[in-house]
Amino acid sequence: MEDKKGFSLRQKKSSRRPAISGPRQLSSQSTTSTSQAPPRVNGLDEKPTNANTERPSRPGEKTADLIKRRYSTRFAQLPDFNQADAPPLPNGRLQAENPKLNLPVPGPAISVNVDVAALKDPHLDPEKYATTVLAEASDQQLREYQTNLRKLKNRASTDLQQNVFQNRTQFIKISKDAEKLNNEMRSLRCQLAEVSTSVSNLMSKANITESRPTPDDMATRSRKQANRSSRADLETLWNTQLHGLWKQVEGSQKYLPAIPGRHIISEQSRWLELDAATWRVKKRAHIILLNDHLMVATELKRRVDPSTMTDGEPEKKPSTKLVAERCWPLQDIDILDLASMANMREKHEMANAINIRCGHESFTYRSDRSSISDKAKLLSDFRTASEEIRRTLRANTETSAKGKEPMNYYAARDPALAQKTDLLRSLSSRKNRPEILIDVDGKQRNLRWVEGQIDELDIEIALQHFEDAVRHVEKLRKLAQGLKGNAMAQELIDAKIGGRANKLADLVVQRLVDTHSFSTATQTNIAWLVRLGFDDRARESFLQARSEAITKRARQCIFEGDLRDYIFQVSFVYFTLMKNTVSIFQQCFPPLVMSACVKWAKEHLDGFNVILSRQLSSVQRGSPTWNECMDQAKEHAMMVNEVGLDFKELVRVPEEDS
DSSP, X not given: OHHHHOOOTTSOXXXXXXXXXXXXXXXXXXXXXXXXXXXXXXXXXXXXXXXXXXOOOOTTHXXXXXXXHHHTOOOSOOOOTTOTTSOOOOHHHHHHHOTTSOOOOOOOOOOOXXXXXXXXXXXXXXXXXXXXXXXXXXXXXXXXXXXXXXXXXXXXXXHHHHHHHHHHHHHHHHHHHHHHHXXXXXXXXXXXXXXXXXXXXXXXXXXXXXXXXXXXXXXXXXXXXXXXXXXXXXXXXXXXXXXXXXXXXXXXXXXXXXXXXXXXXXXXXXXXXXXXXXXXXXXXXXXXXXXXXXXXXXXXXXXXXXXXXXXXXXXXXXXEEEEEEXXXXXXXXXXXXXXXXXXXXXXXXXXXXXXXXXXXXXEEEEESSSSSXXXXXXXXXXHHHHHXXXXXXXXXXXXXXXXXXXXXXHHHHOGGGGGOHHHHHHHHOSSXXXXXXXXXXXXXXXXXXXXXXXXXXXXXXHTTOHHXXXXXHHHXXXXXXXXXXXXXXXXXXXHXXXXXXXXXXXXXXXXXXXXXXXXXXXXXXXXXXXXXXOHHHHHHHHHHHHHHHHHHHHHTOOOOSOHHHHHHHHHHHHHHHHHHHHHHHHHHXXXXXXXXXXXXXXXXXXXXXXXXXXXXXXXXXXXXXXXXXXXXXXXHHGGGGGGXXXXXXXXXXXXXXX
């Protein structure tokens, strides 16, 4: 029947569904040898010819085989996965998921390092660089590369910040040095110009031929030199010049009073004062140079007085008068030659101009003559007089400093020594001040060594190293006590140590007041004060701090209507703090000074009795409330029995108060 009708999928209608075999694993096919695989013809598998491999046909197997052939038909050629531009397959992941696959093991990963030199290239193209370097990098390598770039960025930022901080001080210093150098170059330029002008003047004077002096002139000159050789004659001549200046210049006596040695060096009248902004002439000026001052006088028109007129005509006097306008000490001013500071275009106009500077003020003057001889003479005389004043001041300063060097040294370092003038005077005396030497551990030391020890003590006090500072004070005091044959050195060391000890005691007392409630800290602070010699101050400061603590704690007790509760709180505060205070006092001080603590406790007991009397003033004596309050107070008063005091019978209310 099947041979007659041929092949048809609708031939048979069977109630059983066709059985389709399960999918075959790819690994089983890949592990088998290619020689054992059955040949394929036109994409279809042929049955093996071996009779042992044949199996009996089952119903529906032919149909199932046809369906499998239908699904296994190759319709198109698969793409070529070996192309160069195709991304690589995740071989490692596929090998991990299918360990039976015989895939090639990947080789060692190519390390991708950060090329710092390439990143420093200013012409770097980031996209091209990343594409070239990271073309074959994996995800892990990309993350590592990104991490390295961030580390490099952070390190560069940190280095830049450190360089900025390190170079900031040097930059400021270099800026100041540059500004200072600029000012010095400007001054040097002015001085070189002045030197050039002076050389030109000397050369011009050298070219002037002078006639040979006659015998009469030589005699006159020798007579003048003989007269001026005397200091008295010079003083007389200088006084005559100064009086003539007072008559000639109105108001000059106010600026230039008569003092020994003051005299006129140069006087020039043909000067013009200029406006510093417009360079226009303001008024005529008269410049007088003295050995210690420079005065500028201005010309003013003289008023005509009718009383001086004769026959209707005024008396013949000069039409102008000189009035002193400005006067400066030579050490406070500086005169600059504007010709050396002007450019080529303004150099002709400023050839005869000068600038006088005094602090923040500046004045400009110009010579009325075409020649520069007046300006050159004024500048030369000014420099000579200024240098003479500097030499005189330097000599006077050195002379006074030699005599006052020890006094100034010790007084500046220790202000307390400034009050001991006798000691400083003895140190400054040349006759009575031999070399002061101190024997320290078999070695000879001078006062400079003592100053070094004092400096170390100051550092320890500033750093609040109290134990080291107290030990240092004890060492120096012991050293001073051993100098019995050198009273001056002993007095000097005692004066220096006294001020430092007081300062150290102030700090320790402040520390004691802050920590008076702690037994160990209080014992340490009081021990330091005792070693420094401030026993009374330590005792008074401690008891005062405890008194303030009792008052503060007692005020914190609030009366809320229950008198017994309030009396309980106040009495507990008073007697507890009294007991603790006496206990700490006994640990810190010897028994000989215990009377001060007992006196302090008795004063506070009287204060408690005052509070008790005031609170029980409205309660009847002998009432239950009265008795209960008194019993509580006496019970708390028994707390001080632990430290050797018995205040039970002293807690009472006087009869008149009740």
